[in-house]
Amino acid sequence: xxxxxxFLNGYHVxxxxxxxxxxxxxxxxxxxxxxxxxxxxxxxxxAPAAFIQKFLPRELHIVPTLHHKxxxxxxxxxxxxxHRTYMIMELADGGDIFxxxxxxxxxxxxxxxxxxxxxxxxxxxxxxxxxxxRDLKCENTLLDHGVLKLTxxxxxxxxxxxxxxxxxxxxxxxxxxxxxxxQGVPHDSRxxxxxxxxxxxxxxxxxxxxxxxxxxxxMLVQQQRSVMLxxxxxxxxxCRDLVKRLLEPNAVLRPSINEVIRHPWLNxx
Numbered sequence: 001x002x003x004x005x006x007f008l009n010g011y012h013v014x015x016x017x018x019x020x021x022x023x024x025x026x027x028x029x030x031x032x033x034x035x036x037x038x039x040x041x042x043x044x045x046x047a048p049a050a051f052i053q054k055f056l057p058r059e060l061h062i063v064p065t066l067h068h069k070x071x072x073x074x075x076x077x078x079x080x081x082x083h084r085t086y087m088i089m090e091l092a093d094g095g096d097i098f099x100x101x102x103x104x105x106x107x108x109x110x111x112x113x114x115x116x117x118x119x120x121x122x123x124x125x126x127x128x129x130x131x132x133x134r135d136l137k138c139e140n141t142l143l144d145h146g147v148l149k150l151t152x153x154x155x156x157x158x159x160x161x162x163x164x165x166x167x168x169x170x171x172x173x174x175x176x177x178x179x180x181x182x183q184g185v186p187h188d189s190r191x192x193x194x195x196x197x198x199x200x201x202x203x204x205x206x207x208x209x210x211x212x213x214x215x216x217x218x219m220l221v222q223q224q225r226s227v228m229l230x231x232x233x234x235x236x237x238x239c240r241d242l243v244k245r246l247l248e249p250n251a252v253l254r255p256s257i258n259e260v261i262r263h264p265w266l267n268x269x
Contacts, residue, residue, distance in 0.1 A: 009078055010030060011088070013028045013039065014036075030075075062158065068125045070121055071126075072150065074090075094144050094145060096140070097143065097203075109239055115204070120260055124257045127257045132193055133155070140152040178223075183220070195254065238265035242263050242266070
């Protein structure tokens with residue numbers, strides 16, 4: 001059925017390149033664009049009501065408005081009745097950062113610096129547009145010929161830039177979640193993104209998670225300590241300082257993206 005619908009809309013469907021709980025991503029060839037694209041196929045018949053009524057409409061509202069070199073471009077959205085939604089997207093064929101680390105180990109500092117700078121630029125763009133991603137993790141950062149591309153806006157939300165609206169909602173992956181998110185207290189989702197960026201950078205540099213999500217109370221205790229990258233990893237002091245600042249447990253003291261982008265480690269070019 002998917003292949004027929006997409007063929008009628010001008011796409012030759014190929015192999016599956018990713019799968020989620022109620023979605024999958026396939027490679028396809030666009031006849032009109034004369035190039036390969038990615039197609040995210042969302043099966044609404046098996047998705048929970050909260051996703052259909054709340055999160056999916058937000059994603060479909062947000063993603064067509066985003067145009068940035070470090071964010072996967074969404075070209076078209078096709079609704080097929082009540083049960084299927086197709087998102088035609090830019091294809092990044094280098095896999096994600098998680099897969100890269102599994103295959104190759106941690107990134108050298110220079111490579112991590114280059115890629116993380118691109119992530120910071122993407123988040124800077126989002127936050128200054130009043131959008132919080134709320135699910136930053138290695139699996140949602142794709143690689144395309146050395147260029148980082150942020151994807152998966154399933155938990156994204158538009159936040160008023162003037163009032164700094166607070167939320168109670170838990171979104172994202174436990175291992176990347178900020179203390180205030182895990183605690184369920186009112187919080188600024190932008191500051192939650194900053195924490196998740198810190199976890200992501202830590203993983204890029206060490207190939208390990210700073211916190212493990214097997215025991216949430218224990219994890220919350222660990223998060224309150226000053227996080228240090230292992231001493232055996234040779235890293236600059238500026239690099240270590242940025243990780244420490246991003247993983248500041250007090251959300252009030254944690255930097256904004258406008259402060260992060262000015263950090264010395266990201267300005268060594």
